Amino acid sequence: MPLLAYRDALNQAFAEEIERDPNVVLIGEEVAQYDGAYKVTRGLWKKYGDKRVVDTPISEAAFIGMGIGASMLGLRPVIELMFWSFATVAYDQIVNNAGQIRYMSGGLINCPIVIRGPANGGTNVGATHSHTPENWLAAIPGLKVVCAATAYDAKGLMKTAIRDNDPVMFMENTLLYGEEWEVPEEEYLIPLGVADVKREGTDISLIGHGRAILTALKAAEVLAAEHDINAEVVDLRSIRPLDEEAILNSVRKTHRAVLVDENKAFCGVSAQISSIIMEKAFDDLDAPVGRVCSLDAPAIYSPALEPLQLPTVDRIIRKVKEIC
């Protein structure tokens, strides 16, 4: 199977969906002539032209609202946020218009859009550019939230997100754009709401999403090699809808869980997962659920310190050792 970079896997998803459906249109800052700020849309404007790949001014509220309005007439806009952190200036459009219009219209209107872009810390760009808003948005009934950890997942999930008839918030990661994974040449789709067990294990479940899953996989190797602990790693892939069964099945098997993600712990995704485990698998637990998240402060700029703010292999191992 050929190796493909995360950004190129997304690029293939866009190209395939543009060719499949004449209503798919890519919209965003620098997505066309500049080839994308992170080159995710490289070559697509040249290939598909002005109608399908559209550069916008720096006006997130207007171009996201425009995409929502156009989707009400049947278009399927795929809208790039250069950083998901910039969603804050378009929050009303995302939350109130994309998120609520189906409900408030009694189901008369739907909003088949994808809003996508990187949502991660770890690149020394300071707190305003380093938010992980998957929990803010997953808290809104009406929105769906997807976080892809690998190129394979990114392509399959993106194609599904574009075909979905509800608004999908798609979280990528700048630190992964250049990383390569095996991606099949033939077409495939990955459903939303299906987790992926990325490593089978018996002693503890490491459950999370996004790039933290890769950190958890590294930690699992160390735990196996140095601590004789066989960890299972469960990648949620989508936060809403959520594959609750996969979480519970893993916990029922290992009886221990550490939740790992780059969200904050307080009111973060892991808080919800922890609550679900407590409510539905309490009797299966042999230890309290542990969590390894981003440290609870704004993202620090200092290149020497920021990596420590994200979940690290060491922190995961320490937390696992506390409860194993």
Next chain:
Amino acid sequence: MGVEGPRGWKEANHTNRLHRMTKSAANSVDYARAPINAKLSNEEKIRLLRDMIRIRCFEQASLRLYQQGGRDGSKIGGFLHLYIGQESVAVGTVSLMGDNDHVITAYRDHGHALAVGMSMNECMAELLGKVTGCSKGKGGSMHYFAPDKNYWGGHGIVGGQTPLGLGLAYGIKYKGLTGAALCFLGDGAVNQGCFYESLNMAALFELPVIYIIENNRYSMGTSLERSSVVDKCLAQRAEAFKIEWAQASGEDLYEVRAVTQKAIERAHKTCRPTVIEFDTYRHYGHSVADSKHKGGYRKEEEIEKYKREHDPIQRFKARLMGEKVLSEEQFEAIEAEAKAEAAASVKFAEESPFPSEEAIFEDVYFEVDRQTEAGRTGRHFFNN
């Protein structure tokens, strides 16, 4: 013609081509003779009057219902923003819509909804939160929708609909259709940032959107003078984006139609946007809960003057009587019929059932409602 707008702005408008045309018409030509109005049949004129009267009677009935509650013990919750006094704007503009023209507005949305042809029954039932409401009782007063009539709401956040109007225009153009998106906003909404982002993109992308500012002079309890820096008028701000604009009186239905028609023609023929500002006035408060609108931020004499001298229904009635199209008896019959229709809609609403408790979780996700494979995969709702 040409009732003085606030602070006599109309005299100050000389720079804009479109406006100059309307201004000269105001001085010399009766808007009744504008081609778009001259071709109206007597029946069509009566229908326009009836549409305005129906809006007023519907809202008067809704006000009573708000104050007294339904005979079934139900009540109108939350806010009720009445459109009374502004009917000519919705009826005049919507009367020009063709198959590919679309409408979107803010929270004072009853008038536009009835103008596009939504029934009083579904609108009244929505106010009482009944399942027979246009949004199945999930939207309320501020959130009426009828996509089958090209009516896209009904939006509660001030200015939040302006990018959506841009998107409707984008969709029209993308599909290669000849159409326009009529996006209404109030004088308060012109100070929201996303409106200016939208104006820039409307001009940049050449989109057939018509922003129609219904300037009723007060953004809630704050007068125009206290909320906006105004040179000549609000619509003139469009000049910063090289967008054609017009300012006109909103109280004469003929004038509303003549001015709007030019914008629709521009959208259809050149795919260019327009900003129109109609001077208008609401007889009631910002919402029914606005206790300070009478004698607070507005003098009672001012309200009475507008009711007496600038009521769009009375003005159009006088016009049609002058044209020998309408008699007093006919007017009274139309009014009686509209009142009866409104009363029947109250009865319909009262007798309609509330949504079931299960309905709370319906209409959140398309895929879940349709029970598609996507809708059956993963957990979508999180209740304990």
